Amino acid sequence: MRVNGAFIEVDCFQKNKGDNMVCGDTFVSHKFKEEGRVISVMSDGLGSGIKASVLSTMTSTMLLNFAMMNEDIVAAASTILKTLPRDEVRKISYSTFCMCDIDCFGNTRIAEYETPAYYLFREGKFVDVPKKRIPVERDDMPNTALWLSEFPMEKEDRLIFFSDGVSQSGMGRRNMPFGWENGAREFIRECVTRNPSVSATELARRIVTEAEKNDGYCLKDDTSCCVIYMRKPRNLLVCTGPPFDEKNDANLTKLVMEFPGRKIICGGTTANIVSRETGRKITLDIDDMDISGNDLPPSSRMEGIDLITEGILTLSKVERILSEEDTDNHNRPDGPAEKIIRMLYDSDKITFLVGTRINIAHQDPTLPVELEIRRNVVKKIKYLLETKWLKDVDITYI
Amino acid sequence: MGKIELKICMGTMCYVMGGAELRAAVDSLPREERERINVSYAPCLGNCNDGGEPPYVQVNGRTIARVSSSNLIQILKEELHNAL
Ligand code: FES
Numbered sequence A: 001m002r003v004n005g006a007f008i009e010v011d012c013f014q015k016n017k018g019d020n021m022v023c024g025d026t027f028v029s030h031k032f033k034e035e036g037r038v039i040s041v042m043s044d045g046l047g048s049g050i051k052a053s054v055l056s057t058m059t060s061t062m063l064l065n066f067a068m069m070n071e072d073i074v075a076a077a078s079t080i081l082k083t084l085p086r087d088e089v090r091k092i093s094y095s096t097f098c099m100c101d102i103d104c105f106g107n108t109r110i111a112e113y114e115t116p117a118y119y120l121f122r123e124g125k126f127v128d129v130p131k132k133r134i135p136v137e138r139d140d141m142p143n144t145a146l147w148l149s150e151f152p153m154e155k156e157d158r159l160i161f162f163s164d165g166v167s168q169s170g171m172g173r174r175n176m177p178f179g180w181e182n183g184a185r186e187f188i189r190e191c192v193t194r195n196p197s198v199s200a201t202e203l204a205r206r207i208v209t210e211a212e213k214n215d216g217y218c219l220k221d222d223t224s225c226c227v228i229y230m231r232k233p234r235n236l237l238v239c240t241g242p243p244f245d246e247k248n249d250a251n252l253t254k255l256v257m258e259f260p261g262r263k264i265i266c267g268g269t270t271a272n273i274v275s276r277e278t279g280r281k282i283t284l285d286i287d288d289m290d291i292s293g294n295d296l297p298p299s300s301r302m303e304g305i306d307l308i309t310e311g312i313l314t315l316s317k318v319e320r321i322l323s324e325e326d327t328d329n330h331n332r333p334d335g336p337a338e339k340i341i342r343m344l345y346d347s348d349k350i351t352f353l354v355g356t357r358i359n360i361a362h363q364d365p366t367l368p369v370e371l372e373i374r375r376n377v378v379k380k381i382k383y384l385l386e387t388k389w390l391k392d393v394d395i396t397y398i
Numbered sequence B: 001m002g003k004i005e006l007k008i009c010m011g012t013m014c015y016v017m018g019g020a021e022l023r024a025a026v027d028s029l030p031r032e033e034r035e036r037i038n039v040s041y042a043p044c045l046g047n048c049n050d051g052g053e054p055p056y057v058q059v060n061g062r063t064i065a066r067v068s069s070s071n072l073i074q075i076l077k078e079e080l081h082n083a084l
Helices: A049-068 A071-083 A183-195 A198-216 A247-259 A268-278 A286-290 A312-323 A336-345 A374-388 B010-017 B020-029 B069-084
Strands: A006-015 A025-031 A037-045 A095-102 A107-113 A119-122 A124-127 A131-134 A147-152 A157-164 A224-229 A235-242 A262-266 A299-302 A305-309 A349-354 A392-397 B004-009 B036-042 B055-059 B063-064
Touching: A006 A025, A006 A037, A006 A198, A025 A049, A025 A224, A037 A049, A037 A224, A049 A071, A049 A095, A071 A095, A071 A107, A071 A147, A095 A157, A119 A183, A119 B055, A157 A183, A157 A198, A183 A198, A198 A224, A235 A247, A235 A268, A235 A336, A235 B069, A247 A268, A247 A349, A262 A268, A262 A336, A268 A299, A268 A305, A305 A336, A312 A336, A312 A374, A312 B010, A336 B063, A349 B069, A374 A392, B004 B010, B004 B069, B020 B069, B055 B069
Parallel strands: A235 A262, A235 A349, A262 A305, A349 A392, B004 B036
Antiparallel strands: A006 A224, A025 A037, A037 A095, A095 A107, A107 A147, A119 A124, A119 A157, A131 A147, A157 A224, A299 A305, B004 B055, B055 B063
């Protein structure tokens, strides 16, 4: 999602308490492509385990649904807050939440209810945003209120939300008797100073991993961290297939070479065209073939191109990996399809440049494997990238 | 003793039609023979458009269609013999 030329990267990383099977915190986010708006909600269910998970899932998805129906976030949050069940023993509500709505101009509204205060990190410093207290009437819980912040996000800003699993990690230890709240600030500052372009994904992962370390590698609570990062978009071009008309070979090469971002070519013929037009040599990385479990032709290299792979078999495998439940499994052998997956993951805006010349031989029913039609595979990949990883994807046919 | 240039096509058509196994076939040659073969790979040798007879290889620049592991070994042995 882009705002004034910047891209809003949203990601969340979670780990469960102890060896629990489910997480009692829930994070949901939705981007409205047409409006350029992003809504993200994090909710922490009381306690842990299934009950907490059900409560936080209900809270967060209902909030998101309200907001998606164009309900103002304060109205949405107040409605939920009025109806949240209360724990009779502890006299507190069954879940807490934090909801963030960013519009296409970067105008940001955040409604918080009992979650640890979020951080806004701007130009190396934490910014204190004034918050407005909005009372919500509840007879059984006096003094119930939301905290609302409103401010414009600027380029390179980061918003960091977390559940109390992060802020209370390490609590009771001699070096952090009251938990990690201040330590976390220092930790974030250090991470960003050391790597100013650290992605939302990576920062969230590091924060949760550090919290786990504070708890001696056995978390005392479900631990989630969500980071929203307003940054320069990382562009990726995936060029696959020769152009319909050979006269466009030069044009295709120009589009590839002048693309402002990283470049992948999928397909031998396509790679040959670019090699011929630029006079640059292609070298195959035959070591790729030695990777166990790799069932694809090896990748190759050419000056100016970040990765070259075979076409349809590799793209079909990329599609297969993306449609798997556990796409983020980092333990796969590092073959050509996995390399593409990693590059897709690390990009915000992905452009597929699809050549439409068809090799009829690919459709021969006597082939030992079924070769899919390039266009269809690319369309499926686009859908998966948009829905699974919230990427901004375009397809151009040539 | 002359060396032999072998180029194996790694394009889609050749790969699925058996090209994937050719590398192992070459590696199975006795060491003194294997050492006399320079193996390189191509992303696509350009013969597969709309059919052809994949898999393709090039031996000393000569394109050979419909190669199997066994006939590749035979061709290489002949070429090695000729180059002696
Ligand atoms: S795939 Fe081998 S010649 Fe094209």
